[in-house]
Amino acid sequence: SSELTQDPAVSVALGQTVRITCQGDSLRSYYASWYQQKPGQAPVLVIYGKNNRPSGIPDRFSGSSSGNTASLTITGAQAEDEADYYCNSRDSSGDHLRVFGTGTKVTVL
Amino acid sequence: EVQLVESGGGLVQPGGSLRLSCAASGFTVSSNYMSWVRQAPGKGLEWVSVIYSGGSTYYADSVKGRFTISRDNSKNTLYLQMNSLRAEDTAVYYCARGRIVDYGSGSYAYFDYWGQGTLATVSS
Numbered sequence: 001s002s003e004l005t006q007d008p009a010v011s012v013a014l015g016q017t018v019r020i021t022c023q024g025d026s027l028r029s030y031y032a033s034w035y036q037q038k039p040g041q042a043p044v045l046v047i048y049g050k051n052n053r054p055s056g057i058p059d060r061f062s063g064s065s066s067g068n069t070a071s072l073t074i075t076g077a078q079a080e081d082e083a084d085y086y087c088n089s090r091d092s093s094g095d096h097l098r099v100f101g102t103g104t105k106v107t108v109l
Numbered sequence: 110e111v112q113l114v115e116s117g118g119g120l121v122q123p124g125g126s127l128r129l130s131c132a133a134s135g136f137t138v139s140s141n142y143m144s145w146v147r148q149a150p151g152k153g154l155e156w157v158s159v160i161y162s163g164g165s166t167y168y169a170d171s172v173k174g175r176f177t178i179s180r181d182n183s184k185n186t187l188y189l190q191m192n193s194l195r196a197e198d199t200a201v202y203y204c205a206r207g208r209i210v211d212y213g214s215g216s217y218a219y220f221d222y223w224g225q226g227t228l229a230t231v232s233s
Contacts, residue, residue, distance in 0.1 A: 029215070030215070030217060031217040033217075033218075033219035033220070035154070035220070037154075042203055042223040042224065042225050042226055043146075043154065043203070043205075043220075043223055044223070045219060045220060045221050048208075048217070048219035048221075049210060049217055049219070054221060084153075086153060086154050088154075088156070088219070088220070089217075090217075090218070091156075094167070096159060096161075096165070096167040097156070097167055097169065098144070098156040098159065098218070099156060100146075100153060100154040100155060100156055101153075102153055103153040103154070
């Protein structure tokens with residue numbers, strides 16, 4: 001199976017901007033989706049497709065992509081954004097297989 | 110309102126079996142792309158399996174030949190039959206509804222609703 005690589009941890013000051021990246025060969029051809037997971041809770045979709053937010057997700061969350069890298073940006077991070085974030089995309093080893101990124105722990109200082 | 114409720118987790122010995130269930134409400138399981146995703150304690154998310162609306166099924170290499178995804182349309186429920194369980198299968202198992210979007214030059218998928226998860230522990 002293919003891999004999607006994320007930085008293990010990033011920190012951001014309250015109200016500042018943080019970008020989380022996801023790298024993998026499959027991202028050259030397929031969009032990533034992004035999930036937020038807080039301790040003891042199920043993942044929540046925050047970004048999908050080119051740059052789409054589900055209903056209820058604040059507009060401080062945005063997505064972008066370039067080459068083999070997908071990015072999730074939080075502009076004006078809030079305390080409640082502290083969580084683990086995972087990207088997901090198609091596995092390049094099989095059309096119908098999926099793969100998650102390694103995950104990034106975001107700490108809001 | 111869309112809801113997914115998993116059940117069936119528990120403690121099982123290595124080599125044993127478990128069947129997980131995911132009861133859906135607010136939408137029809139058989140008309141959707143449904144997946145199982147797991148998370149080992151303290152680890153990241155791992156995609157496990159998918160069933161398409163047409164019935165086609167696919168599996169991660171780590172579970173192929175041991176796990177079977179299925180659904181019962183009359184009960185609007187998704188299942189994961191797990192056989193020949195190993196210690197490394199210990200995880201919280203989530204079911205998730207997937208969406209597929211076709212656009213001009215391709216398609217993409219994402220998971221818009223998730224259950225709360227059920228813990229399967231494989232240990233002697």
